[in-house]
Amino acid sequence: MIYLFKGRREMQEFMTIVLPKNIELLISRGEFNKAIKIIKNILLSRKDLNPMEKKRLTYEIDRLIRIRYDHPYSFDEALNILRKEIPNISENEFKKLMEEKCIDYKIIEGEERFYRRFIANLFFLCPKYIEKSVKAKERIRKRKEYRKKLVETLNKIILSGEGYRNSRIHKVKMTIKVKPNSVPEGEIIRCWIPFPRKCLLQPEWKLISAYPSEYFLAPEDYLQRTIYFEQESRGSKPTIFEIEYEYKVQSYYRKISADVIQEYDENSRVFKENVLEKPPHISFTPYLTRLAWSIVGNERNPYIKAMKIFKWIIKNIRYAYAYDYSTYLNISEYVARNKRGDCGMQGLLFITLCRIVGVPARWQSGWYANPESYGMHDWTQFYVEPYGWLYADPSFANSLTKTMGEIGIFYFGNIDYYRLIFNNDISVQFTPEKKYFRSDMIDSQRGELEWNEENLYYDKWDYEMKIELKV
Numbered sequence: 001m002i003y004l005f006k007g008r009r010e011m012q013e014f015m016t017i018v019l020p021k022n023i024e025l026l027i028s029r030g031e032f033n034k035a036i037k038i039i040k041n042i043l044l045s046r047k048d049l050n051p052m053e054k055k056r057l058t059y060e061i062d063r064l065i066r067i068r069y070d071h072p073y074s075f076d077e078a079l080n081i082l083r084k085e086i087p088n089i090s091e092n093e094f095k096k097l098m099e100e101k102c103i104d105y106k107i108i109e110g111e112e113r114f115y116r117r118f119i120a121n122l123f124f125l126c127p128k129y130i131e132k133s134v135k136a137k138e139r140i141r142k143r144k145e146y147r148k149k150l151v152e153t154l155n156k157i158i159l160s161g162e163g164y165r166n167s168r169i170h171k172v173k174m175t176i177k178v179k180p181n182s183v184p185e186g187e188i189i190r191c192w193i194p195f196p197r198k199c200l201l202q203p204e205w206k207l208i209s210a211y212p213s214e215y216f217l218a219p220e221d222y223l224q225r226t227i228y229f230e231q232e233s234r235g236s237k238p239t240i241f242e243i244e245y246e247y248k249v250q251s252y253y254r255k256i257s258a259d260v261i262q263e264y265d266e267n268s269r270v271f272k273e274n275v276l277e278k279p280p281h282i283s284f285t286p287y288l289t290r291l292a293w294s295i296v297g298n299e300r301n302p303y304i305k306a307m308k309i310f311k312w313i314i315k316n317i318r319y320a321y322a323y324d325y326s327t328y329l330n331i332s333e334y335v336a337r338n339k340r341g342d343c344g345m346q347g348l349l350f351i352t353l354c355r356i357v358g359v360p361a362r363w364q365s366g367w368y369a370n371p372e373s374y375g376m377h378d379w380t381q382f383y384v385e386p387y388g389w390l391y392a393d394p395s396f397a398n399s400l401t402k403t404m405g406e407i408g409i410f411y412f413g414n415i416d417y418y419r420l421i422f423n424n425d426i427s428v429q430f431t432p433e434k435k436y437f438r439s440d441m442i443d444s445q446r447g448e449l450e451w452n453e454e455n456l457y458y459d460k461w462d463y464e465m466k467i468e469l470k471v
Contacts, residue, residue, distance in 0.1 A: 072114075097122065125340065185232075185233055186232050187232070215229050226431075253414045254387060309354055346398065
């Protein structure tokens with residue numbers, strides 16, 4: 001059962017609808033064209049479909065198109081691209097890497113089609129190949145240098161004392177450009193750009209400028225906060241949306257004593273809202289339920305339960321770039337079964353396993369906003385009495401623990417000051433609501449656009465984010 005709370009308008013209930021078995025079989029074989037044809041026939045001929053069934057079938061067409069977009073390369077194209085990184089790799093070695101699941105590909109319409117970020121994932125999944133790359137040496141040097149600086153930052157945060165401290169002000173400029181001829185001239189383009197939500201970690205924000213000048217800004221505690229614009233398409237010229245703002249962000253560090261952890265008030269709102277399933281990606285499946293209880297065993301202390309789950313993830317899950325989130329049927333189970341996932345996927349697994357064993361947990365995301373190196377990032381929070389909401393960033397802990405030792409466990413309970421938060425939940429309808437399926441059905445980090453006839457997927461527009469430290 002899905003419980004709806006104020007401000008939590010769910011988007012993906014329809015994904016609980018199971019597709020007809022003949023369609024599922026075709027998709028599993030990579031016969032997308034046949035599957036899409038059957039779906040279209042069902043949508044045209046079946047008058048007894050309820051709204052959820054119609055939505056599920058319609059979305060499946062979109063999902064298959066997105067999978068194709070994520071896998072643009074043929075075998076020969078992928079091999080030639082990889083040879084620019086590893087010049088001496090043979091065709092047989094490439095095929096062996098495919099067999100070992102070090103190369104991401106799918107069979108689509110009888111042809112091997114390769115994921116657009118398959119090279120980066122090769123180095124994550126089979127790191128010995130980094131040494132063979134002609135370009136990797138400089139990347140490795142920069143990564144080591146960056147991690148060393150990050151460890152210095154974490155030690156500084158620890159020494160500064162407990163609680164929310166070390167406040168900074170970041171200045172951000174985000175620009176979205178709809179590509180020429182993506183929307184007919186004069187048609188209205190609707191644009192949602194992520195915007196900082198007010199919370200303990202970032203208590204203040206200030207909008208400096210916005211283009212166009214008319215906009216709607218969602219309430220500052222909205223769970224997936226955006227600033228909304230409308231603008232006429234410029235046809236053969238780019239159509240531009242742009243915002244500039246400042247926000248205050250802090251670090252958080254707390255020494256936790258497991259001995260003082262208290263039992264939950266199971267009638268409290270914070271407990272009820274944050275131990276529920278939220279299908280399809282936070283689902284208490286038999287597989288995940290067995291896994292969760294096998295990790296925590298007979299442990300009753302909520303803090304130690306969460307720690308055991310966190311440590312299991314950083315020990316067992318390898319970091320790898322994700323396909324478009326909207327193409328997964330159940331992210332948390334995918335990560336648990338395949339032992340791989342990016343920051344948000346590891347976060348969803350942590351949330352799901354915590355909720356299964358009765359520990360309230362929730363999503364938090366936006367950008368990792370270190371002015372020296374920034375990008376989209378997801379992490380989580382979990383709740384224990386008497387401390388309240390604590391932070392958990394399994395992917396950062398995963399990376400640091402494997403390279404810099406025990407300092408990585410800082411990210412269980414604590415957080416650095418390089419965060420820009422837009423979201424505190426997944427799959428929440430925007431305000432105003434979007435008419436068509438979002439490009440990202442789960443998160444909200446770079447923007448969403450549509451016009452009267454369709455959603456504008458990522459191939460129709462570009463974005464640029466600039467972050468600098470002001471104070």
